[in-house]
Amino acid sequence: MTRTLSIAIKENIYRELRKLVGVGKISAFANRAIEKGLGELEKEQKREKEQLRQQLIEGYQKRTKNKELQKTLQVYGEIPNERNEYSLSMVGLPLTTDDLKKFLPVEVYIENTPTTGLDKPSKILCDSPFTWNKGIRFKKRLGVVSKEIIEKVKRT
Incomplete structure (x- = not known):
């Protein structure tokens, strides 16, 4: 046109x-x-x-005086939303490999696959969101979670 x-x-x-x-x-x-x-x-x-x-x-x-804030975060769960795309900070969810036999209603299981980039099966702790500066702690993406897992996280 x-x-x-x-x-x-x-x-x-x-x-x-x-x-x-x-x-x-x-x-x-x-x-x-x-x-x-x-x-x-x-x-x-x-x-x-x-x-x-x-x-x-x-x-x-x-x-920053905390040297930990300047290190690479090794394992994370990313909450995908528009804010994360345009902001200098990112919202994430921690992952753990502890006690995979028992799940709370605020935890979502995630497998270790080549796509997720995880070494071990883990669970996403949806009750503990955190933010960090992309440029300091977000050095590289380890993997990607499926849309199914993202939907489970949103429902949780």
Whole structure:
């Protein structure tokens, strides 16, 4: 779909454009130029966002006295939601391999499969959500839980 956009340009610029791109081709030229400009603007905004993120992470690392907060979290359960996608912090649920024979109503069983990335079967402790800074503690994703497990966690 195309839209009509009327713009005013100086006469001398119009003449130069006509010489450069030809009669009847100014709209296509302007469209390409705008697309290129928007792409560059988007890249610049991403770059600025990443710089701000790095500054926040560096500031947090300098201020924290707890060295544990600066280490990689080895095993975690991620609560997938829109907030986690756009925020610098993430909400997670701890996992444990303790007492897998007995489950409380706030615990969900998760198997150790190549997809989950777990070494041992575990249970997700849904009653103990926590947050952490993605840049400091979220170094790499170990695995992914199935939609079925996510639904069980949501119901719990």
